[in-house]
Amino acid sequence: MTPRHQRSLTRRRTLFALGGAAVAIPAIATIAPHALAGTTENSAKAAGGSLPLTIANSNGSFDNTSVHVYIVGNQDGKQVRVTQDGTLAPISLSDNGADGFTDYALTLADSGETQLSLPYMSGRIYVALGEKLKFKAVADGNGNAALQYPAGWVTSDPNYAVLHDCAEFTYNSAGMFCNTTMVDMFSVPMSIRLNGDKEQTTGSVRDGGRAAAFSAVKQVEEFAPLVVDDFRIIAPGHGLDAGLFAKDYFAPYIDEVWSTYTGKDLTVTTNAGTFTGRVRADKFTFDGPAAVSFSKPSTRDVLFCDGNLAAPNDGTTGPVAAVLGAGFNRSTLLSNPAQPSTAAGDFYRAELTNHYAKAVHAATADGKAYGFAFDDVADFASYIQDTAPTGIRLTLTPF
Structure with a gap:
């Protein structure tokens, strides 16, 4: 499938x-x-x-x-x-x-x-x-x-x-x-x-x-405020909006992705074909089945997969945005220049990652x-x- x-x-x-x-x-x-x-x-x-x-x-x-x-x-x-x-x-x-x-x-x-x-x-x-x-x-x-x-x-x-x-x-x-x-x-x-x-x-x-998920999230300082007693763990995007999570948490990782792919290609494979992208004039620009580009996202964009990572239902920009969103949350964009990464063992290995998603x-x-x-x-x-x-x-x- x-x-x-x-x-x-x-x-x-x-x-x-x-x-x-x-x-x-x-x-x-x-x-x-x-x-x-x-x-x-x-x-x-x-x-x-x-x-x-x-x-x-x-x-x-x-x-x-x-x-x-x-x-x-x-x-x-x-x-x-x-x-x-x-x-x-x-x-x-x-x-x-x-x-x-x-x-x-x-x-x-x-x-x-x-x-x-x-x-x-x-x-x-x-x-x-x-x-x-x-x-x-x-x-x-x-x-x-x-x-x-x-x-x-x-x-x-x-x-x-x-x-x-x-x-x-x-x-x-x-x-x-x-x-x-x-x-x-x-x-x-x-x-x-x-x-x-x-x-x-x-x-x-x-x-x-x-219990393991609650414990794992509590152990990461930036994510610990997302645990509400024994009721729930709040997703970090909502935590950001509620003032419980740092608005710039992913900023160093985002900056490093932008810097890394200024000098080399990132490929993203979708059903429409393979897109090849580099950062040009501060936009991640991809060529391939269609020309698509993305401005640098914020931490909130990464967590909600929205804003500068919004995915229209156009068959080209949307699927590329989805893969980028997953790559940021799973912190695989720097470790693998061919996306999407498909090996679960490669996910969430960076210190700056979505520790909430990792825990669940x-x-x-x-x-x-x-x-x-x-x-x-x-x-x-x-x-x-x-x-x-x-x-x-x-x-x-x-x-």
Whole structure:
């Protein structure tokens, strides 16, 4: 299978919710269609109707009555939620209760597994342990009802003290496309099993992996403030915005990349072909299937894979930006002038690296995680897909 970053794709669009800001669509509204670019063999076996969803609570610390599930997202540009019987309901301002928040929680069976169903939509499956999440219905800029999503990196967010996490998915006539995400934060261990043409599992945290990730991040001085008690580890991009992470952390590495490739070539191979680049007039300029160039990114651009590393869905600039973003986060750009690097053993070896992404990858059983937006470069993200799905299972695993 062709690596996703080498296809004609829309970058994984993450909308970063701040406390008090309404989010028009969930962070994963467009993760699916790009994964099928060029796929024809299985198109006739497209998914149809509702997809059985099993919730298995094996976390060992909270019983079923203390686990609250929410399925929220969008369909046809409108924000929706899934009800207990698997139907879609629109978000409505009148859903806010006396406390000012909605209660969209789905209840689990008293014991054992819980059977739900997913209709066609893009969205997130949130889980909250111990307490319910506070989603507020608000009017967006166009006057449409929208949800304020939890922002575990904002101290004023009403969900800051709630233990919660989520998985992401897009389910439509083309199939099911899903991932366990750590792009925003890492908190609750969970895995996804997807059945269809084959059985696939992703996101499984190894025994002791959560504690090891918390410990590893605490041991790196610049990253230690990202650990919020035993609730979560905040991703460094959000930490930067919250004043918890240095705005110039990656600056020495970025400067060295710019200096190094002023005097020699960097090659980037994508599905469109091989691009060869050098820094000219302070821009990293690539020739090849198309001429693309990038101004020097900031630390924030590197962490969010945005700004000067933004990836338009043009088949040329976008894939090159994705590979560069991965190279910066994994600190492989100086050690390997032919990108993308594909050997996991070469990742995160420099002192200046994304130690958060390093820790969450080390926490998973298969080494795959979504530690930053382009972690799917060379297929290292906790992402799976199936064009003929028959069922999906979300398991909350032991802490």
